[in-house]
Amino acid sequence: MSKNPTAALAKRITEHRFTDLPPEAVEVTKQCLLDYIGVTFAGSAEPLSEILLQDAQESGCFPQASIIGRNERLSLDQAALINGSASHAHDYDDVHSAMSGHPTVPVAPAVFALGEHLGVSGRAMITAFATGIDAECLVGTYMGGSHYHKGFHATGTVGTFGAAAASAKLLELSQSEIQSALGIAGTQAAGLKAQFGTMCKPLHAGRAAATGLQSAKLAAKGFSSHDDILSTERGFGATQSNNPSLEKFFSALKTPSFVPGIAFKYHSACFLTHSSLEAIHQIKREHSLTADTVQAVDIHVAPGHFGVCNILEPKTGLEIKFSLRFTAAMALFDLATSQIDIYTDELSQDPALIALRDKVTVHAFDKTRRETIVNIRTAEGEYSAEADVTIPQTDLDAQRERLQSKFRALTYKRLGEAKSERILELVNTLEQQEDMSELFALLRTLPNK
Secondary structure, eight states: OOSOHHHHHHHHHHHOOGGGSOHHHHHHHHHHHHHHHHHHHHHTTSHHHHHHHHHHHHHOOOOOEEOTTSSOEEOHHHHHHHHHHHHTTTSOSOBBTTTTBOSHHHHHHHHHHHHHHHTOOHHHHHHHHHHHHHHHHHHHHHHOHHHHHTTBOHHHHHHHHHHHHHHHHHTTOOHHHHHHHHHHHHHHOOOBGGGTTSTHHHHHHHHHHHHHHHHHHHHHTTOOOOTTTTTSTTSHHHHHOSOOOHHHHHHHTTOSOSGGGOBOOOSSSOGGGHHHHHHHHHHHHHHTOOGGGEEEEEEEEOGGGGGTSBOSSOOSHHHHTTBHHHHHHHHHTTOOTTOGGGOOTTGGGOHHHHHHHTTEEEEEOSSOOSOEEEEEEESSOEEEEEEOTTSOOSOHHHHHHHHHHHHHHHHHHHHOHHHHHHHHHHHHTGGGOSOOHHHHHHHTOOOOO
16 A cells, blocks of 8 residues: 555545445434534524625625525535535534544535535435545544644644545546645645634634635646645645654554544534533433532543633633633523524623633643543532543434434524425435435525524
């Protein structure tokens, strides 16, 4: 096998077929795409989506692909950018530990835009999506944890490779063309964690989708690039990681599919807050604990949480999503952290929540650990629980039910029951769909006013 990881990745992309996918990968892919549609409808009316749409319209465009939750069709790149940004607007989308980021939101927007434009089948979309997820997880594995810890937002950086791979698959590029597409993507991949809590964080997902898609289109036209952007001197690995590992990459290359390793979000906040929220809910269930009895809360997390979701005194709704202290206070008060509309600027100034927030202290483990431990002290006693939401679920039927409930909660008020259920049905049978036009028409359905 070539020691050129970019060539090895391109070869895998070229050879990937629907029939190679394990059944669980097909099932989880459909779950990812349903979740993507739900969170994108939810984010389509957010101010960042309005700004991006306005900018696109001012630039002029060809009507090539649908904007979810709108009646417009814009160019491929614009559709990928806007849908990708909208899908991450509420930070309510899935995650994968292999890439240290959100796998679906850079890949699905490119697959949907290009898939609609080319008129491909549901099977082709599933294959392209799974191919993109594999690519970003393999690149993420190669880069190692230092890429994220250095301050790069892997959803924007590593995700660009996933979007390029998925787009290249739909365009049926050759191995050499795919190597070029990956190189074009790698030199543009960007995203900084300093932007967490601002509109730029969801922009990273949209830009990754659009850049990856454009990279594949350029490669198809003969645009040149270095043939090993991953491991060449001054390439992606050398400049953005302390310890890129060819050994880990080629070992991971044997993985049949990375899609089943995706974990889903059921709280509309940064994923690194979820384990603490689940632990708090467990304590409340087991001990009938109420917020007014809480004297102190100690949350023990891996050190990496501190640079991501430890905004001590959030001032906006977006900042709340990246505050372990504030989201913990919300859970203790039984506020529905699953509701996308609850995270407001006004909530960040609520005196009762601020008082409880200030009783929460966040601690770092001495060494890297995946689980979160929460200790709560009350007048009646002390209680403790731990949780780790990064472990993917194995009961896919139960996961499907939970995600369908989440989808309905996100879309019923916006679309109505009939349209929401039809979308759900079409996605659940995606591998049987030869003509995707009905689904894309439903995605352009304007939300109910």
